[in-house]
Amino acid sequence: MIADAAGRWRARDLDVLWHPCTQMREHHGGEGRAALPLVPIERGDGAWLVGRDGRRYLDAVSSWWTNLFGHAEPRIAAAIAAQATTLEQVILAGFSHAPAVELAERLLGIAPREAERAPLAKVFYADNGSAGVEVALKMAFHWFHNRGEHRRTKFIALENGYHGETLGALAVGDVPLYRRVYAPLLLEALFTPSPDAYLAEPGESPVQCAERAADALRILLEAHAGEICALILEPRVQCAGGMRMHDPLYLRRARELCDQHGVFLIADEIAVGFGRTGTLFACERDGVVPQYLTLSKTLGAGLPLAAMLTTPEIEDVAAERGYLFYTTHASDPLPAAVGLKVIEVILRDRFTERAAALGTRLKDGLVALQQRYECIGDVRGRGLLLGLDLVKDRRSRTPDPELAQRVARECLALGMMTSVVRGGFGIFRIAPPLTIEPGEIDLGLEIFHKALSRAL
Ligand SMILES: Cc1ncc(COP(=O)(O)O)c(C=O)c1O
Secondary structure: OHHHHHHHHHHHHHHHOOOOOOOHHHHHOEOOEOOOOOOOEEEEEEOEEEEOOOOEEEEOOHHHHOOOOOEOOHHHHHHHHHHHOOOOOOOOOOOOOHHHHHHHHHHHHHOOOOOOOOOOOEEEEEOOHHHHHHHHHHHHHHHHHHOOOOOOOEEEEEOOOOOOOOHHHHHOOOOHHHHHHHHHHOOOEEEEOOOOHHHOOOOOOHHHHHHHHHHHHHHHHHHOOOOEEEEEEOOOEEOOOOOEEOOOHHHHHHHHHHHHOOOEEEEEOOOOOOOOOOOOOHHHHOOOOOOEEEEOHHHHOOOOOEEEEEOHHHHHHHHOOOOOOOOOOOOOHHHHHHHHHHHHHHHHOOHHHHHHHHHHHHHHHHHHHHHHOOOEEEEEEEOOEEEEEEEEEOOOOEEOHHHHHHHHHHHHHHOEEOEEOOOOOOEEEEOOOOOOOHHHHHHHHHHHHHHHHHHO
């Protein structure tokens, strides 16, 4: 009876909705294809999502690494309720409100620092990650424009990087699935090899791989001297690109090279910021401070919020004709109040340490599985951000996307939500809420194991 209700709900949904980042044909089925069932969700409960049919699913990916504290966390819910009954929305142009100011103060207080460099000193808000990236790109361009450096119109980005879906953010992304169709519309970006340790040549260490990528960056910067506004990158982990990870050396070298060429560094920490990797910020571990630090996703713990932190030298962007970027919901009081609560809870409950410890437990469990199954080509992780590749053959690393899809379906049938990179890569992205309990990690490992053996 309840299951029928879920079926009716699916039909109602498919009648009227177009789902994001989805090939709708997969849900409709037909032409000999079985439909991939949408999962109607009724509510959330910690690390679990509960379907309309009452089934419980362990959330192994936190809605693409967004949810930090599990679903319906009482402290976040209380912060929302308190703010909603005080002041839910007022535009930040011409007005000021406590959550926006206090959150900015708090963010700047915890932002990464470097002894020799002015600290991040100003915050600009937006309401989603892509918009936050647009803010940084436009501001970097605008700064050079104000100085009469009109040849500086280009950005450098990393191969396999991802920064969002709006046209500017898409232009500096290099995941073909999202980019290909819109390529003719995009501003010019120059792509430099990723330091991704998975791409290390035979006999090359991750450090040497990072050195090689940094060398390529140096050559590109030299070839385009005076034309580049900024280098944008995801520090340490390319999440959407398949949880690909690199050695910290790259970030330090990139910082030096940007300084040498008078180019800004934009660190997109929309995915890695706020504790997932085991430190509050991914650049902090490497002692690197960018001129622009973009944050979103986890900052709002489920509410739409993005913040872009900058150094004081950028401030005069506003001097000439102002900096007119604006999205209506840029730091509404409601998400800003949640952002404040998120920081309070992370620091008070030491969630960064928890992410590091639980990440080790999860990675060790996956590595143990890798020792038993040839089809697990690679396991990598930083804190509670992990990637796992399923391959047809470990030596050639040929991906096995069909196996990955079968495993994902079995996981769902066994009660766990997973995320497989689209486009035939056979990669699982794993990012459970930081509140997940050790026993739930073990359960997740058990489910994955069972799903894998059923799918093989
Ligand atoms: C590193 C990174 N930057 C930017 C974005 C875009 O954020 P949004 O989806 O909120 O626009 C994402 C989203 O996954 C991301 O992972």
